[in-house]
Amino acid sequence: MKIAVAKGDGIGPEIMDAVLSIFNANNVPLEYEIVEMGKWVFDKGFNNGMTPEAKQTIENLGLLYKGPMETPKGKGVKSINVTARKTWNTYANKRDFQTLHGVDTVFSKAGIPINITVVRENIEDTYGGIEHMLTHDVALSRRFITRPGSMQVIRYAFEMARQKNAKRITCGHKANIMKITDGLFLECFYEVAKEYPDLKADDIIVDDLCMKLVTRPDNFDVVVLTNLQGDIVSDLCAGLVGGLGFAPSANIGDHISIFEAVHGTAPDIAGKNIANPTALLLSGLAMLRHVGLTENAAIIENALLYTLENGVHTGDFGDKSTPAVNTTQFAEAIISNFGKQPQAGAKEIIANKPGTPTPMKLQSNAMMVSTEAEEETIVGVDLFIESDEQPAAIAEKCQRHAGVKFKLVNISNRGTQVWPTGSVYTNLVNQYNVRFESIEDYPLNQQDVIGLYVSMSGNFKICSFELLNMWGDKKAYSLAQGQ
Structure with missing residues (x-):
């Protein structure tokens, strides 16, 4: 071979x-x-x-x-x-962390054994590296979480947990804040969990997970996370067993797999x-087992x-x-x-x-x-504009462009609502999100949105825009903080 x-x-x-x-x-x-x-x-x-x-x-x-x-x-x-x-x-990054006798840590000295496997989604999230400067003061990174990509890595994690004879598999997430992206990952986790009734499946917010890992790591068995969170948590777990010098890494794909040491080049x-x-030897041993x-x-x-x-x-x-x-x-x-x-x-x-x-x-x-479960409709648009004006002045200009199909419903700055209500104590940057929705929820098409874009461009530099979609009666977009 x-x-x-x-x-x-x-x-x-x-x-x-x-x-x-x-x-x-x-x-x-x-x-x-x-x-x-x-x-x-x-x-x-x-x-x-x-x-x-x-x-x-x-x-x-x-x-x-x-x-x-x-x-x-x-x-x-x-x-x-x-x-x-x-x-x-190689959609699944698998890292095994176990107590190694002869490698002293606070946990080995306390007699607390560690045997944790972290499975990290490896393709998506902020690691897409898709970034833009929207204004000279405002940078944007796009975070992609997809249903097919989430299902791939989560199903791998459940299969691996079963082979490991694990009793528990935990989804680490931040769905309390990122309700759509991490929410989708968590939804996929519990969808796959139904196929594995022999495994105890639960979830935990990632900051709480980190606290519990450094207090009682022996309570965890298999943990699956999105890419960035998984990167951070896997390095945390490496610290529990002695550092990255004892952290093997396998990147598993359907056709090609990569086995590597994840520490630096020193x-x-x-x-x-x-x-x-x-670390490289342990990664190589995982490779040997991978090929039988x-x-x-x-x-x-x-x-x-x-x-x-x-x-x-x-x-x-x-x-x-x-x-x-x-x-x-x-x-x-x-x-x-x-x-x-x-x-x-x-x-x-x-x-x-x-x-x-x-x-x-x-x-x-x-x-x-x-498969798209319900009918998709466009019900509005978020226009991300550059401006150093006050919210009320921006709203006045935007309302002139709303026409007969749109109504201005919200203006936010860095995710916090500043119009129609807000606080003068909210600090602003020179990039706003102005949200237009259709009047009486009348379905819109892309030509309607482009017409609004062209009209608005007479007053503002439009940095980017996002359609407001709905599937059935479910909103596929988040609300601003305070909206």
């Missing part, structure tokens, strides 16, 4: 070489095709951080094992890590052969756990009264411990059942569209 390997930047090549030496010593039946990705590829003029040959190789093989990679700063280019995940639709220690390869090499994975993980229990450590962790080993020596210690069983957390050795990661050859992009 052949997989693509990108060694990465900074400490990437040395920790990847260490891990591959462990795999080779265990006769892991893999071949490695090295591909060109990372900052040095950006520097050669490839704006997505990978050569066309690397992209084609990964798509042919279906599996990428990668070291940490750096994105050049100040050059307007996108993160190579995010680009890779999104390009190949350029300050690059080339010194002192980096900790544990369960026996190799168990033998190597048991050797790793045994090595940690016996106090072998690199300079970033462990008992400072005992000498640290370098990267190569750490790998050699693991190899010497093949066949040994740790006192805690030993993995069952299950015979390999290797599959193949080779993806299906696709001829076109998959279009994910759910």
Whole structure:
């Protein structure tokens, strides 16, 4: 079985070489095709951080094992890590966090075991990176949460929880504030939960989740979240078990999957052969299990756990009264411990059942569209305008343009209503949202909206606009604060 390997930047090549030496010593039946990705590829003029040959190789093989990679700063280019995940639709980012004996934390010292799996949506949310300056003072980031994308990652989380023999799966969210976007994600969670009656499914507001994770992490089993919240919570969980140096990461897609270390490139220690390869090794073990090499994975993980229990450590962790080993020596210690069983957390050795990661050859992009349950109607429009005038003056101008189909119902600034009611204590910026709705809820069409846009543009710079849609009797837009 052949997989693509990108060694990465900074400490990437040395920790990847260490891990591959462990795999080779265990006769892991893999071949490695090295591909060109990372900052040095950006520097050669490839704006997505990978050569066309690397992209084609990964798509042919279906599996990428990668070291940490750096994105050049100040050059307007996108993160190579995010680009890779999104390009190949690796919609589920799975990170396992478990107590490792020999890696001391406040929880291990207190005898509180941790075994949490965070599943983070990996494609959408603010990680779309779709941003605009609406005025010289106001920046906008668009946050996309889709029903098909949410269903993909949530169904994966439930399937994975069942395979893990989990008892509980929790949805972290902020639907109390972002009622439409996070509300849609939460709605999908409970829709999928109906198919898994054997699992206890519940939800928690993400800030409350963070507080409970740092007080009683042993109460959680599997947690699924949207992209940005999942990114933050997964790093929080890494801190619970010793840091990002012990945090494996798998990016799972239907056709291509990526296994990587999520810590940084540590350029300050690059080339010194002192980096900790544990996170990359744990990610590699997840990869071995993903392709059915369960026996190799168990033998190597048991050797790793045994090595940690016996106090072998690199300079970033462990008992400072005992000498640290370098990267190569750490790998050699693991190899010497093949066949040994740790006192805690030993993995069952299950015979390999290797599959193949080779993806299906696709001829076109998959279009994910759910069935529209009710009839869609346009009932108004939000026009985002630039102005430094007071709300009453803006309202007076807007009402001149309303015509016979529209009525001005609300003006807000940074999401807070400032007309027809509001407070002079609300600070303003030079970008308003003026909301027009149809008179007597008469259905509108896009030509009506464009006519209003053209008319309003005589008085204002219109930065952007959004249709106010309804499906049946359900509003598909939020109200302003105080409306």
